[in-house]
Each structure stands twice: as structure tokens, then as C-alpha cells.
Amino acid sequence: MIKFISTSILLFFIYQCDSYAYPNINFIKDNPDYLLIEENSLPIIDIRIGIKYGSRDDGARTGITNFAIKLLHKQEVDNSKLIHHFERIGAIYNSDVSRDSSYISVRLISTPENIHYVSKKLNILLKHQHITQDLIDDNKDIILNAINRGKLDPSSIIQNKANEIFFINTGYSHPIFGYKKDVKDLNIKEVRNYLDSIINKNSLEINIVGDINENSSANLISNLLSGIPQGKDTDKEKFILNYKKHRQVINIPHKSKQTHIAIYIPSVTRLNKDFYNILVANYIFGGSGFGSMLMKEIREEKGLAYSVYSYLAPYSDFGVLKISMQTETKNTSKAIEILKNQIIRFRNFNISRSSVGFAKIGLLRSFNLRFDTNKKMLENLSAINEYNIPENYFEHYVNGINNVTIRSIRESLNSSIMFDNNLIITVGNN
Amino acid sequence: MVKTLKYILVLLISILISDIAISSTNFNDRIEQYQLKNGLKIILISDNRSPIVMSSVWYKVGSSYEYEGITGISHILEHMMFKGTENTKPGEFSREIKKIGGTENAFTGKDFTGYYQKVHKDYIELCLKLESDRMINLNLSENDLKSEREVVKEERRLRTEDNPISKIFEKIGLQIFGFNGYGIPIIGTMDDINAITIEDLKKWYSNYYVPNNATLIIAGSFNKKETKKLIQKYYGKIERKSVKKFSKKDTLQTSYKDILLKDNVSDPILVLSFRKEPFTNINRKESYALEILFELMDGAYSSRFTTNLVDKQIAFNTFISYDTYSKENNLVAIGGSPRENVSVDELKRLIIKEFDNFIKKGLKDNELEYTKSRLIAHNVYKFDSIFYQAMQVGVLETKGFNWQLLDQYIIDIESITEQDLINVAKKYIVEDYILTSIINPL
Numbered sequence: 001m002i003k004f005i006s007t008s009i010l011l012f013f014i015y016q017c018d019s020y021a022y023p024n025i026n027f028i029k030d031n032p033d034y035l036l037i038e039e040n041s042l043p044i045i046d047i048r049i050g051i052k053y054g055s056r057d058d059g060a061r062t063g064i065t066n067f068a069i070k071l072l073h074k075q076e077v078d079n080s081k082l083i084h085h086f087e088r089i090g091a092i093y094n095s096d097v098s099r100d101s102s103y104i105s106v107r108l109i110s111t112p113e114n115i116h117y118v119s120k121k122l123n124i125l126l127k128h129q130h131i132t133q134d135l136i137d138d139n140k141d142i143i144l145n146a147i148n149r150g151k152l153d154p155s156s157i158i159q160n161k162a163n164e165i166f167f168i169n170t171g172y173s174h175p176i177f178g179y180k181k182d183v184k185d186l187n188i189k190e191v192r193n194y195l196d197s198i199i200n201k202n203s204l205e206i207n208i209v210g211d212i213n214e215n216s217s218a219n220l221i222s223n224l225l226s227g228i229p230q231g232k233d234t235d236k237e238k239f240i241l242n243y244k245k246h247r248q249v250i251n252i253p254h255k256s257k258q259t260h261i262a263i264y265i266p267s268v269t270r271l272n273k274d275f276y277n278i279l280v281a282n283y284i285f286g287g288s289g290f291g292s293m294l295m296k297e298i299r300e301e302k303g304l305a306y307s308v309y310s311y312l313a314p315y316s317d318f319g320v321l322k323i324s325m326q327t328e329t330k331n332t333s334k335a336i337e338i339l340k341n342q343i344i345r346f347r348n349f350n351i352s353r354s355s356v357g358f359a360k361i362g363l364l365r366s367f368n369l370r371f372d373t374n375k376k377m378l379e380n381l382s383a384i385n386e387y388n389i390p391e392n393y394f395e396h397y398v399n400g401i402n403n404v405t406i407r408s409i410r411e412s413l414n415s416s417i418m419f420d421n422n423l424i425i426t427v428g429n430n
Numbered sequence: 431m432v433k434t435l436k437y438i439l440v441l442l443i444s445i446l447i448s449d450i451a452i453s454s455t456n457f458n459d460r461i462e463q464y465q466l467k468n469g470l471k472i473i474l475i476s477d478n479r480s481p482i483v484m485s486s487v488w489y490k491v492g493s494s495y496e497y498e499g500i501t502g503i504s505h506i507l508e509h510m511m512f513k514g515t516e517n518t519k520p521g522e523f524s525r526e527i528k529k530i531g532g533t534e535n536a537f538t539g540k541d542f543t544g545y546y547q548k549v550h551k552d553y554i555e556l557c558l559k560l561e562s563d564r565m566i567n568l569n570l571s572e573n574d575l576k577s578e579r580e581v582v583k584e585e586r587r588l589r590t591e592d593n594p595i596s597k598i599f600e601k602i603g604l605q606i607f608g609f610n611g612y613g614i615p616i617i618g619t620m621d622d623i624n625a626i627t628i629e630d631l632k633k634w635y636s637n638y639y640v641p642n643n644a645t646l647i648i649a650g651s652f653n654k655k656e657t658k659k660l661i662q663k664y665y666g667k668i669e670r671k672s673v674k675k676f677s678k679k680d681t682l683q684t685s686y687k688d689i690l691l692k693d694n695v696s697d698p699i700l701v702l703s704f705r706k707e708p709f710t711n712i713n714r715k716e717s718y719a720l721e722i723l724f725e726l727m728d729g730a731y732s733s734r735f736t737t738n739l740v741d742k743q744i745a746f747n748t749f750i751s752y753d754t755y756s757k758e759n760n761l762v763a764i765g766g767s768p769r770e771n772v773s774v775d776e777l778k779r780l781i782i783k784e785f786d787n788f789i790k791k792g793l794k795d796n797e798l799e800y801t802k803s804r805l806i807a808h809n810v811y812k813f814d815s816i817f818y819q820a821m822q823v824g825v826l827e828t829k830g831f832n833w834q835l836l837d838q839y840i841i842d843i844e845s846i847t848e849q850d851l852i853n854v855a856k857k858y859i860v861e862d863y864i865l866t867s868i869i870n871p872l
């Protein structure tokens with residue numbers, strides 16, 4: 001009998017471990033800025049270098065972060081661009097800039113030679129000693145063209161306009177690509193100086209996933225950072241949300257069959273105490289696809305849109321609850337009315353206990369699906385690093401969701417979501 | 431040169447080693463395949479990297495099976511498959527999957543319609559139960575069709591009518607193939623979306639949604655023995671039925687007359703299209719040669735289009751779009767947007783010149799080795815995702831090819847020579863058979 005009980009306990013324990021087998025995150029040589037998930041069932045390594053500067057830090061020269069980061073791989077070394085060097089060994093190089101941060105990433109086949117090769121090339125890239133005037137001119141041409149293209153794309157138009165109004169007088173109000181005038185006026189000295197200021201050991205976070213151990217990762221990082229200055233801890237400017245135009249509705253004329261609709265509502269940041277309550281609430285509202293309040297009302301019952309959703313955009317200084325959909329232009333007013341009614345329902349949150357229970361279970365059980373590929377693990381690892389979420393992140397997440405109740409959701413919606421301070425923007429032939 | 435070759439060698443050796451030590455980049459090591467008595471083909475792909483499993487059912491039906499009057503019917507039926515069965519209420523399938531933390535969706539292509547769920551491995555049975563139920567018990571009601579038709583029309587507006595590039599690709603397909611095979615738009619024409627009836631959908635469903643016209647692919651972490659039992663339990667009881675072909679030939683004559691459009695674009699967009707023969711096991715080397723040629727021309731930052739056209743400020747961007755594994759005659763599209771001081775005609779001339787130069791002068795140093803090393807490495811990267819593994823296998827299977835092609839891929843790619851590339855360039859890049867399409871800004 002005792003043997004049976006102990007076996008049952010053991011089996012239960014194994015089942016629990018397997019059900020929630022989260023990846024093991026290691027600090028590389030005890031440095032909390034360098035994280036590793038060792039996953040050696042495939043001969044692949046993914047490296048992502050996070051840079052703690054995004055378009056919010058552009059200052060007066062909008063677009064400079066994007067411009068500078070998108071220039072790095074184009075530097076010419078030994079008669080060919082750095083990106084060509086990566087491509088020769090089948091490695092994939094990528095870079096991107098968001099509002100709060102930027103990154104460059106490389107995926108490669110895991111051999112000691114490749115690891116060494118890539119770390120050396122990344123080191124040259126980060127040192128940015130090969131930026132020329134021709135490179136600046138060509139990059140301007142490409143980026144100005146992308147800005148022009150965005151002016152005809154309804155999803156870019158709506159996002160840019162909404163950000164301009166909603167984030168007024170903050171670093172979040174301008175497009176990541178910047179404004180045309182600022183990009184045109186950029187010069188080589190300015191770009192070099194800016195890169196000097198944002199690329200240093202203090203501003204870089206390194207995340208590695210794949211077929212590599214801690215020692216090799218440490219060597220890789222050592223090569224990669226060789227000669228990169230230490231830098232200083234700088235306090236970044238904190239922005240506050242200045243938007244106070246209650247329930248403003250703005251239309252931007254655009255020749256199209258559909259009208260795009262976006263609604264912005266002030267919400268919470270990732271580290272706010274109410275985050276998990278809002279996360280569960282948003283899952284029910286519009287964050288979980290079919291069956292969510294928005295999807296049910298707008299798509300499943302009324303057939304008004306192919307896609308409608310809400311999501312929490314947690315920037316470092318403030319959060320926003322964003323709602324997005326597109327509908328045939330003649331249905332715009334009807335759709336906005338339904339969205340407004342759904343927002344009222346969401347705000348009142350007369351949702352059954354079982355719906356909240358299912359949402360919590362759904363979120364917890366779907367957690368595993370966020371770690372089923374190296375690529376996803378790297379994305380999560382980078383977020384954990386960027387938000388400085390402690391190493392017991394998984395435990396925090398599970399506890400955070402488990403502690404959510406209808407009451408706590410209602411309190412958070414009441415205290416942390418500024419429902420009356422919303423912005424509604426439409427882009428279309430209205 | 432020596433250094434580069436060394437890296438390629440190391441890359442190939444590492445893949446070889448991984449096959450032996452990790453056994454992870456070869457489908458043959460992962461797949462078990464069999465068939466139920468009712469004709470349902472089962473493919474089990476084992477991958478235990480995470481406790482996740484993906485269950486997917488692929489039906490051999492898509493837009494290339496359609497004809498004028500009912501274009502888009504496969505896609506509408508895909509939407510209607512979420513409207514409930516004799517045993518489940520509308521939306522219940524999705525809700526059940528959501529409750530267990532899973533994700534699910536569906537897709538329609540030219541040759542297939544597929545449905546999948548990705549869940550924790552403990553819930554595989556629920557997926558098999560629900561998916562097998564909607565293979566035979568789907569409820570198709572006028573009321574559901576009424577609202578879903580509007581959703582599909584919104585999807586068409588979003589993806590095609592407000593999207594200049596999709597719009598021109600639809601026109602190109604119809605001009606070259608008419609309402610035949612790959613010329614038929616997957617989403618269907620607006621007229622046909624409006625006209626399709628519930629009776630049309632019932633006919634489509636009862637004809638094509640049968641086990642002997644389907645493939646069940648399970649990929650990820652699962653207990654093989656238990657899963658086989660469950661498959662038999664839920665799918666084994668469904669009866670085999672004969673499958674008819676409904677397609678009607680459109681007699682439209684192919685035309686290579688230029689297509690000129692004005693639309694919401696900031697710069698002109700040039701698209702040069704030509705026909706590609708279907709993929710077969712016999713001509714597969716030619717298809718792979720074409721794939722390498724296109725990779726060499728436009729597959730990377732170091733490819734010829736980027737270095738000779740984009741970096742030299744002729745074009746803002748370039749593209750080549752093609753499907754190696756096409757079951758029927760298909761289109762290859764090559765194009766881009768010229769920079770401000772370059773005309774569309776000039777860009778066209780320079781794109782064709784790139785191929786002419788290749789035919790006359792052949793490869794540059796290491797160009798073929800670099801291109802192959804990219805394709806080979808990318809082939810390994812695909813194994814990162816169970817979704818992508820199932821997609822690769824499913825696409826080939828429903829097109830009537832065999833997943834074993836995937837394991838043969840690297841060997842085939844390695845066997846392609848410079849002369850093979852020159853031969854396909856000569857065969858396909860023939861100006862008289864290129865359709866030129868241009869979108870100009872309004």
C-alpha cells in the first residue's frame with residue numbers, strides 16, 4: 001500500500017513536471033543581461049542582441065534609431081557587405097526597431113567554426129567602423145521610399161495617426177521610421193555619434209537559445225563584445241501620457257473599399273500590479289480569437305469583419321489597450337456603435353465566474369505553446385531580459401494568472417483602464 | 431575561397447553528424463505512415479522537443495478543383511466548418527480547443543483545404559474526436575451562410591480588393607489560365623461568393639470530405655500506440671465514398687497582352703510572369719535547378735538582383751514568386767519597383783539582362799556553393815517547428831507527391847550543376863512568353 005501511494009505520488013509529480021515543462025533559463029557566467037536556454041536536439045543556435053534603445057529615444061531627430069540599426073549589416077568589410085558574410089554560411093541575419101528597444105539576431109548551424117565566425121562578424125558589425133557616406137545616402141533612399149509606401153497603406157496610416165494624437169509630446173508619438181524631413185537631414189556624423197551612444201556593454205542584452213553550452217556561449221559573448229566600450233548607466237527620460245481628449249473620433253480620408261478602425265484606451269504596463277487581471281480580462285474581451293466578446297459580436301453574429309481583436313500594448317512607460325478591425329465602408333458607423341457597446345460591457349464586466357475560470361485555464365495551458373520552438377523561446381527570453389522579469393518568471397506568470405478573480409478584474413478595470421479617455425480613428429472613404 | 435569552402439564543408443558535415451547523433455533532420459527517421467481501411471492516409475511525425483502535438487486533416491480539394499460560377503467554394507466551406515455539427519454547437523469546436531489552451535485554424539490553397547489544432551499532448555484525443563466529427567456531421571444552414579458570406583466578402587476586400595499587388599496577381603492568373611486550375615483565385619470572385627448556395631456547399635462537402643480523399647497528419651509529441659488506437663476509434667468508423675470530379679474547362683485563350691493598372695501605390699510595380707511546367711518526379715531536377723537559379727538571383731541580400739539592381743540604385747526592391755511543387759502549370763512572377771530616376775521599361779530590361787548575363791557568363795566565384803549552403807541550412811531550420819514539418823508533408827501529400835522528396839531534397843540540390851541552371855534560364859526566360867504587368871500610382 002505504501003509502495004502504491006509513493007508510486008502514485010511519483011507518477012503525479014512526473015505528470016506535473018511534464019505538463020509544465022518550462023525551459024531552463026541560465027544566466028551566462030552569472031550575468032543577468034546574458035541569458036541562455038540550452039536546447040540541443042537540433043543543430044541550430046539563435047542569438048539575439050537586444051539594444052536598450054528604440055524609437056522613443058530618437059529625441060529631436062525622429063527615425064534615427066531605425067536608420068542606424070538598419071545600416072549596421074550593410075557595412076562593407078573585405079569587399080562585401082557584412083550580411084553577405086552571414087549568408088555564406090547559411091546564417092540568417094535580422095534586425096528590427098520597436099518603440100522601446102531594438103535587436104539584431106542571427107540563426108546559424110551549430111558548429112564551433114560557425115560560432116566563432118559569427119561572433120567575430122557581429123563584433124565588427126557592432127563596432128560600426130565601416131559606415132560610409134554612400135551607405136548613408138542609399139539607406140535614406142530606401143527608408144524614404146518605405147515612408148512614402150506607408151502613406152498609402154491604411155494600417156500604417158491609422159497607426160501613425162493614432163500614435164501622433166494619443167502619445168502627443170512623448171517619444172512614442174512619431175513613426176518608428178521617423179518623419180521624412182528628419183531622415184533627409186541625417187548626416188554621417190550624427191549617425192556615427194548616435195551609434196556610439198547606444199552600442200556599449202551597458203546597453204546590450206544577449207539572449208541565446210539552442211545547441212550551445214554555457215562555456216561556448218560565454219566565449220561567443222566575449223568575442224562579440226571584444227573592444228566594445230563599457231558605457232554608462234544612463235537614466236532614460238520617462239514619459240507620461242498627455243492625451244486628455246475624451247472620446248475623440250477622427251476620420252482620415254483614404255480611397256479604399258474598407259474602413260479601418262482603431263481604438264486606443266490608456267492601460268497598464270507589463271510590470272503593473274494589475275497586469276494579470278487586465279490580461280485575463282482582455283483574453284475574454286478580444287484577445288483570444290473565436291469566442292471572444294468582440295469576435296462573437298462583430299464577426300460570428302453580424303458578419304461585419306474578417307478580423308477584429310484587442311490587445312495590450314505594454315510599452316515601458318505606459319500601456320495601451322488597442323482595438324482593431326476593418327469593415328466595408330458603409331458599415332463603419334454600425335461597427336463603431338457595436339464596439340462602443342462592447343467596451344461598455346467589458347467595463348462593467350458582468351462575466352460569469354466560469355468564463356473567467358476558462359480564460360485562466362486557457363491562458364495557463366497555452367503557456368506551453370509559447371515555448372515549442374527555438375524561435376519562440378528566443379522571443380520570450382528576450383522579453384524576460386528586456387523587462388527585467390526575474391528568473392522565476394514561469395512561477396510568477398502561473399501565480400499571477402491563478403490569483404485573478406472576477407473581483408480583482410473589476411477593480412483593475414475600474415482603477416487602471418481609462419475608458420473615458422479613448423481615441424477612435426477611422427481610415428477610409430467615409 | 432578556401433576558407434569559405436571549409437565552412438560549407440563543416441556545414442554539410444554537421445548536418446550529416448546531426449543525422450546520426452541527433453537523428454533530427456530527416457523525415458524518414460520521424461515518420462510512420464499507414465492507411466485505414468476506409469482509405470484515410472495517416473502520417474505520424476514524431477518530434478519530442480516539447481510536450482506539444484499538432485493534429486491536422488488535409489482534404490484534396492482547393493481552388494484548382496473549382497470552376498467559374500462557384501469559385502471560392504472550397505474557401506467558404508472552410509469557414510463553414512466552424513459552424514457546428516450534429517453533435518456540437520456553432521463555435522463549440524473553437525471554444526473546446528481554447529479551453530485546453532490550444533490554438534486552431536484552417537487554410538485553403540489551390541490544391542488543398544486543411545484544418546489543424548495545436549495542443550498539449552494530453553489533449554490529442556479531443557482534437558481527433560472533434561475533427562472526425564466534422565468530417566461527417568457538419569451542419570450547413572442558410573442562416574450561418576448568410577453571415578459567413580459577409581465575413582468572406584470582408585476577407586476578399588481586405589486581402590484582394592484593397593491590395594494592389596493581390597489584385598494584379600489575380601488578373602495575371604486569369605489572363606494566362608482563365609478559370610482553369612491555378613488561374614482560379616483561392617478566395618473566389620465577388621460574384622461567385624455572392625452566388626454560392628447552401629446546396630452547392632453540401633454537394634462540395636459530401637463529395638470531397640471523405641476519408642479516402644483525406645490525410646491525417648499528427649506531428650509532435652504523442653504516444654504512438656495510444657494515438658493509433660484513438661485514430662482507429664474516431665476515424666475508423668467513417669465510411670469510404672467515391673469522389674467525383676466537378677471541374678469544367680474554361681476555353682479562354684491565353685494572352686500575353688500587357689496588363690496596366692493604376693492604383694494606390696507610391697511607386698510603379700513591375701511584374702513579369704511566365705508559365706512553369708508542373709513538378710514531376712521525372713523533371714524534379716529541372717524544378718530544383720529553377721529553385722536554385724531564383725535563389726541565386728533574388729533569394730538573399732547577396733543575390734544578384736539585390737547587389738546589381740537594389741544596391742546599384744536601379745530598384746527599390748525586387749521579388750521572385752514561385753512554387754517549386756506545383757501540380758499543374760503554374761506562374762512564376764518576377765518584378766520590383768524602380769527608383770525615381772529609372773523607368774519601368776528600364777527595370778524590365780535590366781531584370782532580363784541579369785538572366786542573359788547569367789546564360790552568357792555563368793556563375794561567379796563560389797556563387798553556387800553559397801546559394802546551396804543557404805538552401806541546405808534553411809532546410810535544417812525548418813525542423814524548428816512541428817507546424818512547419820506538418821505543412822511541408824501535407825502540401826506534398828495533397829498534391830499527389832510523396833513526403834520522401836523532402837529527404838531527397840539536399841541530395842538533389844547538391845547534384846545541380848552550373849549547366850543545369852543555364853539550361854533552365856534558357857528554357858524559361860523567353861521574352862515572347864513573358865506577360866508584363868505594371869501598376870502605376872494614381
